[in-house]
Amino acid sequence: MTRGQQFREGCIEGLIRISGLSSIVLVVLILLFLLREGVALFHTVPLGDFVMGQRWYPISDPPRFGILPLLLGSAVVTAGAAVFSVPMGVASALFISEISKGWVKETLKTGIELFAAIPSVVLGFIGITLLVPLIRQVFYLPTGLTALAGSITLAFMAMPTIISITEDALAAVPRGYREAALALGATRWQMMVRVLLPAAGSGILAAVMLGLGRVIGETMAVMMVTGNAPVIPHTLLQPVRTLTATIAAEMGETVRGSDHYVALFAIGIVLFVISFAINLIADLFLHRERV
Amino acid sequence: MAGSYWRRALRHQRAAFAALFGATFLAASASVVVIGVIFLRGWPALSWEFLTTMPTQGMRAGGIFPAIVGTLELVGLTILFALPTGVSAAIYLTEYAADSWVTRLVRLAIVNLSGVPSVVYGLFGLGVFVIFFGFGASLLAGALTLGIMTLPVIITASEEALRSVPQSFREVSYSLGASRWQTVRHAVLPFAVPGIMTGTILGISRAAGETAPILFTVAAFYLPRLPHSVFDQAMVLPYHLYVITTQIPNIPPTQRTGTALVLLLLVLSLNLSAVMLRSHFRRKRQW
Amino acid sequence: MVDPEAASGVKMSIQDWSVWYRTLRALQAIRLDIRAHEILGIIGPANSGKTSLLRSLNRMNDIHPAFRCAGRITLDGKDLYRELDSQQVRYRVGIVFALPLPLPLSIRENVTYGPRLRGERDRPRLDRLVEHSLQAASLWDEVKDRLDHPAMTLSGGQQQRLCIARTLAMEPEVLLFDEPCSGLDPISTAKVEETMVRLKSQYTIVLVTNNTKQAARVSDRTAFFLTGELIECDRTDVLFTHPRDQRTNDYLTGRFG
Numbered sequence: 001m002t003r004g005q006q007f008r009e010g011c012i013e014g015l016i017r018i019s020g021l022s023s024i025v026l027v028v029l030i031l032l033f034l035l036r037e038g039v040a041l042f043h044t045v046p047l048g049d050f051v052m053g054q055r056w057y058p059i060s061d062p063p064r065f066g067i068l069p070l071l072l073g074s075a076v077v078t079a080g081a082a083v084f085s086v087p088m089g090v091a092s093a094l095f096i097s098e099i100s101k102g103w104v105k106e107t108l109k110t111g112i113e114l115f116a117a118i119p120s121v122v123l124g125f126i127g128i129t130l131l132v133p134l135i136r137q138v139f140y141l142p143t144g145l146t147a148l149a150g151s152i153t154l155a156f157m158a159m160p161t162i163i164s165i166t167e168d169a170l171a172a173v174p175r176g177y178r179e180a181a182l183a184l185g186a187t188r189w190q191m192m193v194r195v196l197l198p199a200a201g202s203g204i205l206a207a208v209m210l211g212l213g214r215v216i217g218e219t220m221a222v223m224m225v226t227g228n229a230p231v232i233p234h235t236l237l238q239p240v241r242t243l244t245a246t247i248a249a250e251m252g253e254t255v256r257g258s259d260h261y262v263a264l265f266a267i268g269i270v271l272f273v274i275s276f277a278i279n280l281i282a283d284l285f286l287h288r289e290r291v
Numbered sequence: 292m293a294g295s296y297w298r299r300a301l302r303h304q305r306a307a308f309a310a311l312f313g314a315t316f317l318a319a320s321a322s323v324v325v326i327g328v329i330f331l332r333g334w335p336a337l338s339w340e341f342l343t344t345m346p347t348q349g350m351r352a353g354g355i356f357p358a359i360v361g362t363l364e365l366v367g368l369t370i371l372f373a374l375p376t377g378v379s380a381a382i383y384l385t386e387y388a389a390d391s392w393v394t395r396l397v398r399l400a401i402v403n404l405s406g407v408p409s410v411v412y413g414l415f416g417l418g419v420f421v422i423f424f425g426f427g428a429s430l431l432a433g434a435l436t437l438g439i440m441t442l443p444v445i446i447t448a449s450e451e452a453l454r455s456v457p458q459s460f461r462e463v464s465y466s467l468g469a470s471r472w473q474t475v476r477h478a479v480l481p482f483a484v485p486g487i488m489t490g491t492i493l494g495i496s497r498a499a500g501e502t503a504p505i506l507f508t509v510a511a512f513y514l515p516r517l518p519h520s521v522f523d524q525a526m527v528l529p530y531h532l533y534v535i536t537t538q539i540p541n542i543p544p545t546q547r548t549g550t551a552l553v554l555l556l557l558v559l560s561l562n563l564s565a566v567m568l569r570s571h572f573r574r575k576r577q578w
Numbered sequence: 579m580v581d582p583e584a585a586s587g588v589k590m591s592i593q594d595w596s597v598w599y600r601t602l603r604a605l606q607a608i609r610l611d612i613r614a615h616e617i618l619g620i621i622g623p624a625n626s627g628k629t630s631l632l633r634s635l636n637r638m639n640d641i642h643p644a645f646r647c648a649g650r651i652t653l654d655g656k657d658l659y660r661e662l663d664s665q666q667v668r669y670r671v672g673i674v675f676a677l678p679l680p681l682p683l684s685i686r687e688n689v690t691y692g693p694r695l696r697g698e699r700d701r702p703r704l705d706r707l708v709e710h711s712l713q714a715a716s717l718w719d720e721v722k723d724r725l726d727h728p729a730m731t732l733s734g735g736q737q738q739r740l741c742i743a744r745t746l747a748m749e750p751e752v753l754l755f756d757e758p759c760s761g762l763d764p765i766s767t768a769k770v771e772e773t774m775v776r777l778k779s780q781y782t783i784v785l786v787t788n789n790t791k792q793a794a795r796v797s798d799r800t801a802f803f804l805t806g807e808l809i810e811c812d813r814t815d816v817l818f819t820h821p822r823d824q825r826t827n828d829y830l831t832g833r834f835g
Binding site for chain 2: 005021022034092094095096111112114115118119126213219224252264271276278279
């Protein structure tokens, strides 16, 4: 290779290495920027008041920046979503990978994966036009914009992730486990419940965590159906406000550099930390399963 | 006695399997229901005027042309940023990086990037591109934000495509005296292109439907004319749908479902083309 | 100044050459000369280090992440690892692998792959190169009117000869063959062997083979390797009839291997 070629090769390699390391740089950058803007809040509002404060009144005088109602809003909606999506998701994964065959299996898988392709704003749109009026009628509520609407919508949004990773976890269980159980006289259902699910346990846990991790970060669909009332939720049948919806809804109204603006960045930090932690834990579970 | 135990167990199994099927059917039919409703209600709204004219009467009538154009421009710009960077990063991971703690850190970073909530990306885009770099709310800021969001998808798909190229191709290339970049460029990359394209199209379809990252970085509610440069704001389909659904009263429902349908058609056709591309190349593969 | 090695007809000289893959030793202090324009056969049971030695000769071992070495290998007197760079080595020392490995390109593109990457752009010269290489590999007559067809449509034996042509297109000085007939039928094997013998006048050839009879048919000298050591090396007719080491005799008579 000539000198000129060597130089060119070195330049290209340099560019490639920079691109490779860019992802680390970006993650750090995101964290840094959030911190830079959001930490300023804690000069005026103590961390304890922020996290545990029960009132989120950013435009009152004096403003209050307690995110407990928002944390609980996110938690309630996510927990509600878990109640629907975990049993349905695991059940679907079981049916698809262990029972169904041929064109039935392919059609079901396609139907589920198709849902993952629908943009969340479209789901929010359907939620508002179909689900919310339904809930209002069924439960005789003044408005159908409730945590329940959010939970149902998020449950369906989490399911493709939960189903696909659970499917992987089930497939990773050695065939011998299934055959041994059946040879000992168990029905297929008994084999699934007593042998398969426990054996795939940590993988299923990871699937659930990843699925719910995705929905904690969900913004548009939730915002459109949960009503945006930043009050501490007592039941599923009332409007709530999630962390994500707060940022999305209020950022447009804030003045740059104001306390409100900074508080929204602080919420961003909380979201970043939560999703980081969930991903980390889910990853640990996935690797424990492989070992 | 054993017989009745078995019969009972079988009855339980039948009930259980029926329940499993019910759950699966529900999960799988949700997408069909959603898509079906939007098609049925939105189809009447679709017309040549709807697709090619500007909105009038405060969005209550007219077309959504600027939103369509804005989405296409935004997505095109996003790919311009995300594709080269993503493919290079994937090349780094598969062809250049040694198995070290740095590499593991890079992978961890990619996994985390893909888990960050979309609205947090919006905040980041606001802080960095709109304010710090001073681009203002613009196609540029929005595309950079969406580009970072799409990066993990492209990297993962490209990595998989590069890894699926047999190692023997590289060996043959090296044995004929090729350098590392020559080998990547001529013996690996050309054969990974289908997988990379599929992943990129899927990444585009996701970026096209995202709202939260563009809320503060590019989206405008109403612009009287199309954007002239990358520093202009733009109307985009997802934001448009959000606004006419939640912020503006008295819009005829067909306007809303029509917009939803156009967005859905765009995203689904991208997905479909990715899937068709993948199976086409899988069949044509010579190795 | 006359290079002493070249003067005695030595093309490549292996001096105290040892190879490790991390902690696993594959070759131990090998001393072997490869003479110009000979066919040197290398035989031995599995895991005897034959392939490691071969791949050391054109620095293909460099690709392996855990590769460590000690000693010296020279090509025309120049140290392969310290005085030459890997690309130069591979231009001059070509290799044909055990399985036919055509790239999923056309026949022509396979043959011109190496030369084009080296910088050859002249179309007529490339065409001549293609014809000469395919003729030297005894494949020209069979493919001359479908040079632009995919290489994958050829039979196994034809693909292997294409790989030989591909290597020849680089105009190397030494050819390494790593069990080149292991996947081929007897007729293709015979064609490849006949090609090797014909090429001897222009190139120096090192042949690793599992098939002792092939070594007997084709090579001028043969070296016997066992668990990483060179046991003995001699003229083929001498080695096969009066081997000096008992282990060589046992291997040749089929007592193990």
